[in-house]
Amino acid sequence: MENQITTNMREYLKNHPALKFLFFGGKGGVGKTVMAGATALWLASQGKRTLLASTNPVHSLSGLLDLEVFGHITPLPGIDNASAYEIDTRETIEKSKKDIRDKINWFLRFADLQLKADEFVDAATLNPAFEESAMFENMLDLMFGEEFDVYVFDTAPTANARRLLGMSKIYSLWVDKMVRSREEAKSLRQLLSFSKKEEADPLMDYLVDFRERMGHARELLTNPELTSFFFVTLPEALPIAVITRFLKWFHDFGIPVGGIVVNGLLPEGDPEKTPEFVRNRRAMQAEHMQTIWKLFDGDVRALVPLFETEIQGIAPLQRLAETLFA
Ligand SMILES: Nc1ncnc2c1ncn2[C@@H]1O[C@H](COP(=O)(O)OP(=O)(O)OP(=O)(O)O)[C@@H](O)[C@H]1O
Numbered sequence: 656m657e658n659q660i661t662t663n664m665r666e667y668l669k670n671h672p673a674l675k676f677l678f679f680g681g682k683g684g685v686g687k688t689v690m691a692g693a694t695a696l697w698l699a700s701q702g703k704r705t706l707l708a709s710t711n712p713v714h715s716l717s718g719l720l721d722l723e724v725f726g727h728i729t730p731l732p733g734i735d736n737a738s739a740y741e742i743d744t745r746e747t748i749e750k751s752k753k754d755i756r757d758k759i760n761w762f763l764r765f766a767d768l769q770l771k772a773d774e775f776v777d778a779a780t781l782n783p784a785f786e787e788s789a790m791f792e793n794m795l796d797l798m799f800g801e802e803f804d805v806y807v808f809d810t811a812p813t814a815n816a817r818r819l820l821g822m823s824k825i826y827s828l829w830v831d832k833m834v835r836s837r838e839e840a841k842s843l844r845q846l847l848s849f850s851k852k853e854e855a856d857p858l859m860d861y862l863v864d865f866r867e868r869m870g871h872a873r874e875l876l877t878n879p880e881l882t883s884f885f886f887v888t889l890p891e892a893l894p895i896a897v898i899t900r901f902l903k904w905f906h907d908f909g910i911p912v913g914g915i916v917v918n919g920l921l922p923e924g925d926p927e928k929t930p931e932f933v934r935n936r937r938a939m940q941a942e943h944m945q946t947i948w949k950l951f952d953g954d955v956r957a958l959v960p961l962f963e964t965e966i967q968g969i970a971p972l973q974r975l976a977e978t979l980f981a
C-alpha cells in the first residue's frame with residue numbers, strides 16, 4: 656500500500672488507446688456529471704470525436720454546459736470534436752409502448768384471444784424498470800451507431816448497466832425458451848391449417864433481434880479494451896460504501912472498471928489560519944482517504960480538490976479537466 660496514485664487518468668487512457676465507451680458512476684451528487692464532462696472535453700482536445708451523453712433520467716448536462724442538449728446531439732460551440740446529448744426517454748418510452756402494444760395485439764390475434772392489449776401494455780410499462788430499460792435501449796443505439804470515436808456516459812446513481820446486463824443473462828434464457836415454444840406453436844399451426852407457407856412472425860423476429868442486441872451489448876460492455884467504468888467518490892463514508900458495492904457487482908459481471916476518482920478534497924492550508932470547522936472536515940477526509948487507499952489502492956486515478964465555486968460552464972470544466980488529467 657503506497658498511498659499514492661500508481662496509474663493516473665492520463666496514463667490509464669494512454670494504456671487503453673482503443674477505449675470507446677467510458678462511464679461515470681457513483682452515489683448521487685458526488686460529481687459524476689462534471690467528471691464525465693471534463694473527460695469528454697479532454698478526449699475531444701486529443702482529437703477524438705467525442706459524445707458526452709447523459710443516461711441519468713435527471714439530466715443536468717444542459718445546465719452544466721449552458722446549452723440545450725435534451726433529445727438532440729448538439730455540437731459544443733467553439734469546441735472541436737465535442738458534442739453533448741441528454742437521452743430523451745419520453746420518446747423511447749412512447750415508441751416502446753407502441754412496439755409492445757403492436758406485438759401484444761399481434762399475439763392476441765395469433766392466439767385468437769378476445770382480449771384488449773391495453774391492460775398488458777400498462778402492466779408492462781408502469782414498471783419503473785421500464786424507463787431504465789428504455790434508457791438502456793437508447794444507450795445501446797448510440798453505442799451501436801458508431802458515429803463517434805468515443806462515448807462518455809454520465810450515468811444515474813443506480814448502476815443500470817449492471818442490472819440490465821445481469822437481467823440480460825436471464826432474458827436470454829427466457830428468450831431461448833420463448834423461441835423454442837414459438838417454433839413449436841408455429842409448426843403445430845401449420846400442421847393444423849394444412850398450410851405449408853411461411854407466416855410472418857413479428858414476435859419471433861423481435862425475440863431473436865433482442866437476444867442478438869443483448870449479446871452484442873454484453874460483448875462491448877465486457878471488453879476491457881473498449882469499455883471502462885469510472886467511479887466517483889467523495890472522501891466520505893456513504894459514497895465509499897456505494898462504490899465498494901458497485902465494484903463487487905461489476906467484478907462479478909465482468910464489466911471492466913477503469914478506476915476511482917476521488918472528488919471534493921479540501922485543499923491544504925495553514926492550520927493556524929484555518930477555522931476549526933474546516934480543520935475538522937479535513938481530518939475526517941484524511942481518515943476516509945486511509946480507507947480509500949486501503950480498499951482501492953492501485954485503482955485510484957485522480958484526487959480532485961474542492962474548487963472555490965461550483966463547476967458550471969465550459970471554461971470551469973476545462974479547468975477541471977486540467978486537474979483530472981494532470
Ligand atoms: N471538485 C469540485 N469543486 C467544486 N464543486 C464541485 C466539484 N465537483 C462537483 N462540484 C459541484 O457539485 C455539484 C454536484 O456535481 P455533479 O452534478 O457533477 O454530481 P452528480 O454526481 O452528477 O450528481 P447527480 O447524482 O445528481 O447526477 C455540482 O454543483 C458541481 O458543480
Ligand SMILES: [Mg+2]
Binds near residue numbers: 687688689711809
Ligand atoms: Mg449528474
